Amino acid sequence: MSDAHRKLDHAEGRASLEAVWQTFAFYFALIVLAVICLAWFPFAYLLRFLLSANAGRRVGRGVVQRLWHAYFAMLRALGACRFDLSELDSLADRGAVILAPNHPCLLDALLIASRVPDTCCVMKGDVAGNVFLGPGALLAGYIVNDSPVGLIRAAVAELQRGSPLLLFPEGTRTENDSIGPLKGGIALIAARSQMPVQTLIIETDSGFLGKGWQVFRKPTLPITYRVTLGRRYAPPKRDHAALQAFIAELQRFYAGELEHHRPRGDQ
Numbered sequence: 190m191s192d193a194h195r196k197l198d199h200a201e202g203r204a205s206l207e208a209v210w211q212t213f214a215f216y217f218a219l220i221v222l223a224v225i226c227l228a229w230f231p232f233a234y235l236l237r238f239l240l241s242a243n244a245g246r247r248v249g250r251g252v253v254q255r256l257w258h259a260y261f262a263m264l265r266a267l268g269a270c271r272f273d274l275s276e277l278d279s280l281a282d283r284g285a286v287i288l289a290p291n292h293p294c295l296l297d298a299l300l301i302a303s304r305v306p307d308t309c310c311v312m313k314g315d316v317a318g319n320v321f322l323g324p325g326a327l328l329a330g331y332i333v334n335d336s337p338v339g340l341i342r343a344a345v346a347e348l349q350r351g352s353p354l355l356l357f358p359e360g361t362r363t364e365n366d367s368i369g370p371l372k373g374g375i376a377l378i379a380a381r382s383q384m385p386v387q388t389l390i391i392e393t394d395s396g397f398l399g400k401g402w403q404v405f406r407k408p409t410l411p412i413t414y415r416v417t418l419g420r421r422y423a424p425p426k427r428d429h430a431a432l433q434a435f436i437a438e439l440q441r442f443y444a445g446e447l448e449h450h451r452p453r454g455d456q
Contacts, residue, residue, distance in 0.1 A: 211410045214267040219405070221263065225256065226321035233324035242330065246352075249329030250307050257303035273415040277304035280387070280418075285348040287379055290389035290416070291368055291443055292357040295398040297391050300416060301355055309347040310355045311340065334360075341377050348382040358439060362400045368443035375439070376432040379424040388419030388439070390446050419446060 229252065237245060264270040280286070281304070288305065290297060302308045310331045317323050317333045332343045347354050356378065358371040379386050392415040397408040420442055425435035 210268070212407060214269045215407045215410065218264055218267060218269055222260065223321065225260065226325070229256070230320065230324050233328040237324070237328050240328075245328050246309075246330040247307075249325060249327075250302075250309075253299075253302050253325060253329055254304075254306055254308075257299045261300070261303055269410050269412070271411050271413045272300070273413075274300060274304050276418045277301060277389075277416055280305045280353065282306065283353075285351050285382075285384050286353050287348070287375065287382075287384055287386045288353055288355045288389060289358050289375060289386050289439070290355075290391050291447065292359050292362045293391055293393055293399055294362065294396075294402075296414070297357070298355055300391070300414060301389070305353055305355075307352050308355050309344075309352045311344065311357070337374065340374060341381065344374075344378045345382045348378070348384045354378070354384075358443075364400045367447050368440065371436050371440050371443075373432065373436055376425055376435045379422075379435070380427045380432060383424045385424060386422040386439070388422070388442060388446075390417050390419050390443075391415070392417075 233249065233252075236248060240248060261270070261272055265272060277300075280288070288301060288308070290301065298310050298312070302310060309329075310326070311334050312326055312331050314333050314335045316326060317331075330347075332340060332347065334340050344354055344356065356375055358375045359369040360372045360374075361369070363369055375386065378384075393413060395408045395412040396402055397412055398404070422435070422439070425431040
């Protein structure tokens with residue numbers, strides 16, 4: 190056998206082993222995630238009744254931060270993901286602020302909550318009813334987005350307590366590499382609370398857990414996630430024109446920042 194053939198066989202063998210490892214790492218990570226969530230379920234459920242609302246928030250958010258920080262560290266160790274979340278660390282202990290990222294995938298809220306302590310997330314009702322995520326989210330006092338009026342009141346109350354509020358301005362996951370139409374809720378919350386809006390830019394090179402992606406569909410690994418700080422906006426005034434102008438400016442900002450967003454690998 191020639192050297193060229195041996196090198197080719199060696200390369201093919203390495204590629205085959207890498208494919209096997211990627212498959213193992215992906216499904217192992219899913220199993221670990223399910224086990225962790227189910228193990229936390231009974232404790233989170235009981236603590237909602239045993240603790241006061243304030244104590245429940247502290248415990249629930251502390252567990253969320255530490256649990257997901259450890260889980261993402263495991264993904265990094267497995268070679269399944271690469272993370273660049275260091276800019277989020279500057280937001281720790283900075284008090285109340287509205288965190289406003291774009292929303293390429295389901296992991297976005299967890300990436301941010303794993304690095305910013307005491308974050309209150311705005312979530313959809315189906316997350317609250319999810320057996321894996323719901324009990325922990327409810328213990329943490331996350332806000333269910335089932336009523337516009339209730340959402341705004343609860344969000345303002347959280348900010349007045351001094352907690353960072355994580356709110357996706359689009360209200361749903363982005364369907365492409367740009368930004369979808371922004372909802373008006375973020376402008377109302379910023380105006381009524383008089384808290385600043387810190388934009389965040391989330392980048393990934395994979396469509397994993399994006400709109401329409403099935404959980405058990407294995408992506409190409411490793412996946413890269415990067416979160417950077419964008420522009421920080423002062424809260425708008427409470428009149429209609431100022432609110433509309435605020436949303437329009439946010440829309441322009443995201444569109445400009447994401448114009449050069451890297452193409453996603455898995456679609």
